[in-house]
Amino acid sequence: xxxxDSRSPRAPTFAASSRKTGWSLxxxxxxxxxxxxxxxxKEDLASLELEQLVELPVExxxxxxxxxxxxxxxxxxxxxxxxxxxxxxxxxxxxxxxxSAPGFHIRTDRFYDYIGNRGFTxxxxxxxxxxxxxxxxxxxxxxxxxxxxxxxxxxDPDLIDRIEIIQGxxxxxxxxxxxxxxxxxxxxxxxxxxxxxxSATFDSSAGTKGRLTYGDRxxxxxxxxxxxxxxxxxxxxxxxxxxxxxxxxxxxDERISxxxxxxxxxxxxxxxxxxxETEAAYGRREKDVPPPxxxxxxxxxxxxxxxxxxxxxxxxxxxxxxxxxxxxxDYYAYDGTFRPANDYDGDLINxxxxxxxxxxxxxxNNEVRWHQTSAAGHSLLLGTEVQNNLRLHSSNPNLEQPAYxxxxxxxxxxxxxxxxxxxxxxxxxxxxxxxxxxxxxxxxESRLTPRVGLIWDYTRVTTVxxxxxxxxxxxxxxxxxxxxxxxxxxxxxxxxTARSWELACEHDFSKYWAFDVRLxxxxxxxxxxxxxxxxxxFSYQNAANYETRGGEIGTTTRFASGITTRAxxxxxxxxxxxxxxxxxxxxxxxxxLNLSVPLRADWLRASAEIQYVGDRRDFTAPxxxxxDYLVANLTVRxxxxxxHWDLSASIYNLANARWYDSMNDxxxxxxxxxxxxxxxxxx
Amino acid sequence: MPHPLHxxxxxxxxxxxxxxxxCLGLSESGLAQVAASATAVDSSTATAAYLLNxxxxxxxxxxxxxxxxxxxxxxxxxxxxxxxxxxxxxxEGRTVRGHPLxxxxxxxxxxxxxxxxxxxxxxxxGDDYLLSPDEVVPLLQGRPVLTVSNAPGFVARGGLVQLFxxxxxxxxxxxTDALPATGLALNSRLLALSRKPPAAP
Numbered sequence: 001x002x003x004x005d006s007r008s009p010r011a012p013t014f015a016a017s018s019r020k021t022g023w024s025l026x027x028x029x030x031x032x033x034x035x036x037x038x039x040x041x042k043e044d045l046a047s048l049e050l051e052q053l054v055e056l057p058v059e060x061x062x063x064x065x066x067x068x069x070x071x072x073x074x075x076x077x078x079x080x081x082x083x084x085x086x087x088x089x090x091x092x093x094x095x096x097x098x099x100s101a102p103g104f105h106i107r108t109d110r111f112y113d114y115i116g117n118r119g120f121t122x123x124x125x126x127x128x129x130x131x132x133x134x135x136x137x138x139x140x141x142x143x144x145x146x147x148x149x150x151x152x153x154x155x156d157p158d159l160i161d162r163i164e165i166i167q168g169x170x171x172x173x174x175x176x177x178x179x180x181x182x183x184x185x186x187x188x189x190x191x192x193x194x195x196x197x198x199s200a201t202f203d204s205s206a207g208t209k210g211r212l213t214y215g216d217r218x219x220x221x222x223x224x225x226x227x228x229x230x231x232x233x234x235x236x237x238x239x240x241x242x243x244x245x246x247x248x249x250x251x252x253d254e255r256i257s258x259x260x261x262x263x264x265x266x267x268x269x270x271x272x273x274x275x276x277e278t279e280a281a282y283g284r285r286e287k288d289v290p291p292p293x294x295x296x297x298x299x300x301x302x303x304x305x306x307x308x309x310x311x312x313x314x315x316x317x318x319x320x321x322x323x324x325x326x327x328x329x330d331y332y333a334y335d336g337t338f339r340p341a342n343d344y345d346g347d348l349i350n351x352x353x354x355x356x357x358x359x360x361x362x363x364x365n366n367e368v369r370w371h372q373t374s375a376a377g378h379s380l381l382l383g384t385e386v387q388n389n390l391r392l393h394s395s396n397p398n399l400e401q402p403a404y405x406x407x408x409x410x411x412x413x414x415x416x417x418x419x420x421x422x423x424x425x426x427x428x429x430x431x432x433x434x435x436x437x438x439x440x441x442x443x444x445e446s447r448l449t450p451r452v453g454l455i456w457d458y459t460r461v462t463t464v465x466x467x468x469x470x471x472x473x474x475x476x477x478x479x480x481x482x483x484x485x486x487x488x489x490x491x492x493x494x495x496x497t498a499r500s501w502e503l504a505c506e507h508d509f510s511k512y513w514a515f516d517v518r519l520x521x522x523x524x525x526x527x528x529x530x531x532x533x534x535x536x537x538f539s540y541q542n543a544a545n546y547e548t549r550g551g552e553i554g555t556t557t558r559f560a561s562g563i564t565t566r567a568x569x570x571x572x573x574x575x576x577x578x579x580x581x582x583x584x585x586x587x588x589x590x591x592x593l594n595l596s597v598p599l600r601a602d603w604l605r606a607s608a609e610i611q612y613v614g615d616r617r618d619f620t621a622p623x624x625x626x627x628d629y630l631v632a633n634l635t636v637r638x639x640x641x642x643x644h645w646d647l648s649a650s651i652y653n654l655a656n657a658r659w660y661d662s663m664n665d666x667x668x669x670x671x672x673x674x675x676x677x678x679x680x681x682x683x
Numbered sequence: 684m685p686h687p688l689h690x691x692x693x694x695x696x697x698x699x700x701x702x703x704x705x706c707l708g709l710s711e712s713g714l715a716q717v718a719a720s721a722t723a724v725d726s727s728t729a730t731a732a733y734l735l736n737x738x739x740x741x742x743x744x745x746x747x748x749x750x751x752x753x754x755x756x757x758x759x760x761x762x763x764x765x766x767x768x769x770x771x772x773x774x775e776g777r778t779v780r781g782h783p784l785x786x787x788x789x790x791x792x793x794x795x796x797x798x799x800x801x802x803x804x805x806x807x808x809g810d811d812y813l814l815s816p817d818e819v820v821p822l823l824q825g826r827p828v829l830t831v832s833n834a835p836g837f838v839a840r841g842g843l844v845q846l847f848x849x850x851x852x853x854x855x856x857x858x859t860d861a862l863p864a865t866g867l868a869l870n871s872r873l874l875a876l877s878r879k880p881p882a883a884p
Contacts, residue, residue: 051876056852221771
């Protein structure tokens with residue numbers, strides 16, 4: 001695939017987004033029943049006479065029954081990771097957690113982390129094809145549609161209660177960007193803290209991170225949580241610069257880069273009372289950008305800032321029904337400073353002009369949702385989401401040759417999206433889930449995306465799901481209006497689409513051992529691609545059609561001894577229809593093993609993960625191999641010790657394996673062995 | 684310990700509880716039939732209902748100098764996030780003798796000093812930290828704090844109320860020997876329902 005010659009600092013990603021709130025929550029709690037009924041039930045149980053209470057039959061099952069069944073009833077393949085997993089395995093970012101999930105491979109260029117979800121990643125795709133949500137709130141921004149999972153993700157991983165990874169198309173609920181999947185991050189609540197927590201982290205590159213969190217729930221029922229995080233990490237200060245960087249910059253003698261530092265500041269607050277909830281998050285990450293990323297001179301850096309505020313209200317106007325309203329304001333800012341090797345004035349020139357790409361967006365999102373359930377197990381969801389992207393700004397000035405600056409873009413857009421889902425309990429154990437969403441964009445696109453799932457769960461030991469779903473992604477601002485003087489807007493550029501079939505089977509061999517098999521086929525049409533018919537001009541076109549076939553098996557065990565394991569093997573193949581050849585960065589084989597063993601009954605635990613990513617090719621033409629890799633990470637955690645302390649030590653890339661990841665343009669060496677120590681104390 | 688399945692298990696119990704409550708709610712024929720119905724609630728929901736009832740049927744000695752009659756009753760929970768959730772749902776908007784109810788997670792024996800009722804989970808669940816009865820009970824000796832636990836032998840270890848499984852029911856045993864020193868007055872209805880705890884293993 002061709003790449004922009006000017007190595008435009010932070011070229012593509014996307015514009016215009018949609019959003020859906022709390023939907024996956026709804027998926028998972030679909031059978032929890034209406035709030036109205038819950039209220040009545042709660043009333044009854046609380047007013048039960050003591051004499052009746054002692055006679056009440058109690059279900060003592062503490063195993064894996066109902067909630068998993070509700071996950072099983074969801075019309076998608078779902079993996080759930082918890083706060084305990086995050087601490088036990090020492091995951092530093094959301095991307096670290098995804099690395100352990102079936103079917104994912106994550107590559108990093110030390111600027112951003114890129115999600116390979118069921119098959120492949122694409123050059124200049126900043127995770128626009130996987131939707132990232134916090135509590136149902138869309139994180140993919142309206143400019144690049146970037147779903148951050150690296151250090152630029154706005155929430156400290158220590159504040160995560162649960163990560164729900166939903167694979168397969170999700171546009172029928174979430175709209176654009178839920179192209180190959182969605183990741184919903186559920187933060188902790190005040191009750192999880194019931195007090196304060198202070199935490200410090202030190203890493204072997206002399207990086208430090210500090211966090212202060214306080215949360216509780218008052219007698220009036222007000223629940224709140226406040227948290228602040230700050231971190232400074234030098235990163236790897238001795239990694240080798242690749243030959244192609246030395247060639248393109250004309251600096252053959254520079255061999256080592258020291259540009260890998262990260263500075264982060266994150267604030268998070270939430271409060272709730274009865275059916276009212278408000279939440280605010282702010283995250284700013286400044287990153288020293290390693291020279292290979294855009295073939296820039298040393299000294300490049302960029303800042304990503306994301307923030308949102310939201311308010312939610314929900315209640316039960318009628319029995320068996322829940323009405324939810326949500327409003328939110330989102331802010332996104334990106335500021336870069338680069339001196340890319342190449343610029344263009346009719347011919348490629350090597351003048352290292354300073355470029356200052358800058359983007360801003362402010363969006364307002366409103367959503368209303370009605371959820372109705374019936375005693376027979378049917379459920380109906382109706383909703384509408386409206387998003388106004390009030391301000392979309394993009395500029396990429398060339399400070400030294402203003403004539404080579406990109407045209408500044410100031411625009412706005414909006415979309416309107418009604419959606420519905422009906423879950424019909426056809427027979428005991430047989431559920432038909434049908435849903436669709438219609439997205440209407442002010443930029444001209446409109447799309448109806450359906451999803452149908454047939455879920456057989458009669459025995460409650462074996463679940464079989466047959467799923468069909470469609471998804472789409474609208475072009476982003478960069479693809480519509482390339483921020484390069486030689487970029488040509490393509491008025492015919494439309495949404496890219498995908499259709500996906502999946503057959504999934506989950507089986508519990510015992511309460512300690514669960515097993516699943518998934519087979520999937522995805523056809524992606526009109527994938528938005530960089531097109532450069534001749535030097536001097538380029539545009540984006542709906543050019544590539546891909547076909548993905550894959551299968552995976554996974555198993556989880558949880559023994560009474562406290563030993564837990566999770567393992568999966570994925571085989572997949574993605575081919576480009578036009579050439580019949582495999583696409584870039586698409587490993588055929590992925591293997592994951594997570595193993596956690598208690599060393600001392602209740603306070604000391606060792607957790608190891610081993611990940612294998614098969615052979616890949618990079619995005620250059622002609623493509624070069626990036627090879628395969630095997631990486632192991634080890635974390636030993638002591639908690640609780642001395643009453644309030646939680647201590648852990650992690651070694652990432654235990655064997656100091658050396659491998660390369662694809663970048664937009666070339667390859668970059670993956671991070672070497674790193675040691676991290678964490679200390680936290682409750683007060 | 685922590686595992687995705689554990690999160691599922693946690694949800695599972697809550698879901699089961701709500702499903703059960705839902706069915707209870709549908710029962711038009713009155714509460715008397717609830718006990719007779721085959722519908723079971725999960726153990727954290729049942730435990731939450733017990734804790735609320737223990738609070739209702741217990742009187743605390745007046746605190747010297749305390750004038751604020753609306754000071755909240757505090758229920759502290761250690762080691763069971765499901766119970767915390769169930770309890771919060773159950774006490775939402777409710778008062779006992781005019782006192783609002785506050786539910787809090789406790790991670791330290793000293794946190795128990797500020798509580799009226801303290802529940803200590805006896806079984807390791809997921810990532811929750813357990814507080815040992817041997818750490819908490821001596822600290823609360825002679826203080827007006829109602830200690831409740833499902834830990835085996837809790838009453839024998841000086842705790843006040845032990846919850847235990849008897850067939851398909853959840854039952855309780857009261858340590859009447861230790862009560863007088865605490866100044867707590869337990870209603871006779873509560874005492875009448877107290878059973879003999881199973882022998883500690």
